[in-house]
Amino acid sequence: MRVPPIYERPTVKRFFAGMILGVLIGWVFFVYQYGQVYEGLVFRISEQEATIYDLRGDIEALLSEQDKLNEENQKKLTVQEIDIQFTNVRKLKLNQLTLLDLKQQALNELQDIKRKDIETVHNMRDLLISTIENKVFLVGDKRYQLEVEESHLFTTLHIYVKVIPGG
Structure with missing residues (x-):
């Protein structure tokens, strides 16, 4: 007995073509969504790094200002x-x-x-x-x-x- 060739039927060909096309469309959709999410995360991380850099500068400025104020207050302490x-x-x-x-x-x-x-x-x-x-x-x-x-x-x-x- 011989196994009939399934791949010669048009419905089977459409099925496999649909599967291949679905996989390709799914892969393109996945890559697109991943790219969008990754781009958003990269942008968010960049914003957070900039914020952290600014806040570190602010912290250093405040600490130096606080040290100066502490020295001045130390000089100007009063008897309580x-x-x-x-x-x-x-x-x-x-x-x-x-x-x-x-x-x-x-x-x-x-x-x-x-x-x-x-x-x-x-x-x-x-x-x-x-x-x-x-x-x-x-x-x-x-x-x-x-x-x-x-x-x-x-x-x-x-x-x-x-x-x-x-x-």
């Missing part, structure tokens, strides 16, 4: 708080009310230096020390004088004083 600590409280055995009153009077003497530049306060620290040491503080009917032992200056002025009774 004043803290007075008594060093010989245990020896004198003063009560808390007396210490609080002494502290408030000393803080009232130094109130003018709040919100001033640290550099200005540093330049007049001898005046501050003499202001505290030369003042006689009255608490009730007793007199006290303060002697500055140590002071630290930044945004908070820390002053360590020794209480001298009967000043």
Whole structure:
């Protein structure tokens, strides 16, 4: 027996021609769509690279500007708080009310230096020390004088004083 030649029938030829034509059209469509998507992605990546480059330049500019501002602010820092600590409280055995009153009077003497530049306060620290040491503080009917032992200056002025009774 012989196998009949299928490829000689016109319907089979049309079928195979249609398949080949469909594959070619599908391949062309695939290449076209892939090209469109790839072109869009390349364009998007180029835009993003340009944006990243611009933003890196902005970041560098902002960081350098921030460093300059930090240096300027460091130079122009102000005194925000004043803290007075008594060093010989245990020896004198003063009560808390007396210490609080002494502290408030000393803080009232130094109130003018709040919100001033640290550099200005540093330049007049001898005046501050003499202001505290030369003042006689009255608490009730007793007199006290303060002697500055140590002071630290930044945004908070820390002053360590020794209480001298009967000043």
